[in-house]
Amino acid sequence: MTVTDKNNVKSDEIITADQLDLNFKYEVAEEIGGEGILQCFQCGTCTATCPVRKFDPDFNVRRVIRLTLLGAKEKVLTSDFVWMCSTCYSCYELCPQNVKITDVMTALKNLAVKNGHAHPNVKVHIPILEEFGHLGEITEFENTIREKHGLHEIVQSPDKVKLIFEKRKLKLFMEGKLKDEGGE
């Protein structure tokens, strides 16, 4: 909902202790893939290797991790920066502390969603998957071309996808109305 100014995590800003939530790092560690965050020793290897940072010097993944460890929850979860990681795994590959940064960044995105701060553009896939089970409709047109080339016909069904989303209570997550219950 509220994705605010990306300057939220800029380096010249002072954070005061009363803005901190010391539980935040444990919340991140509870997410699947988030557990490595506690191992970070701030060497900066991740930032140095990040191909997104190359074109936006303000995107500093080491700093996002530091702010998370400090507990700057609101600041991190409402920042545009959590959405800017392109999941390339370059940093993941090189981190000397096995932080699994790409997965931590994903955990932060998921937490932003659960706290009502989903970037509007990340929700668009859900209704499509609920309709087709795939990321788009395979029509007569595609299946005719397939047949011409001797490929099998694709029959789409969203049924199992919907069952999984229902079990996960994904709708409530998307509305920021349900905190993680460990997949229950």
Place this chain on the structure above:
Amino acid sequence: MDYLLYTGCTVPLRAVGYEIAAIKVAKELGVNLLPMEEFTCCGYPITFLDNDSSMALAVLNICLAEEKGLNIATLCNSCTGNLTKANYRMKTEEKFRNRINELLSPTGHQWKGTIEIKHFARILYEDVGEEKMKARVTKSLAGSNIAPMYGCHYLKPSKIYDGFDHPDHPESMETLIRSTGAKPVQYVEKTLCCGGPILALGEEMPMNMSQRILDGMKREKADVAVVVCPFCNVMMGEYQSTIGDKAGTEYGIPTFYMPQIIGLAFGFTPKELGLKKKQVKKAFGDILQEDE
């Protein structure tokens, strides 16, 4: 050698030529890519929203293959990454396994851990091998300089891929290119990310990231680029002229899917590989004799 071909959703919608060529080339080399009648999205695009749901969709597809008793072959880097990561975590993390199996329970499927996932390029590199491929070439692509574009999820995170290739200094794509007779172009940007996954947040960043890769290909004088993922092709191929306009240059580097260049070297016609004659002529005109 039998594999179930998991195309994912993008290949049938935007890159059916890739699927056509892969099946043809595979067959020539004794690999059967069998149709996967039932499959859903692999879950990658909803990772950002909810990783649990994303992983559950990946595992659902793994279960569908397990029930057929066949390993999965993939064509898209992101499908490969999501499926392989899910399988790896199911194998190595008990808490994860319970969490995901629970989400799958209403579908009636449960993960057993009996299959593997491999990208088709990896299958050619590992299971078929350079010698066997070379032996099948009837129309060498010698004289063409081809830049391999690895993308990220084909190689990384390397721990889930049993180290089949080096994450920063890979050579599997070069090996496949070499088997066609063409010369692989070396450029340091070959493993960089195109930025495609953050396209939904704005075009500028992915275009900058992709320009960096295209600039590398151009600097090293590539005639052609070869990709192993429909998304890599979106940025390297479909966006190429837009990126060129922004950069004030014309790259003129046609992109092909790996099985398509291999298929050309095996003597298949462009049409048989889901390609247009014009496209092939433009890229390989002097090298490949026209087949009427």
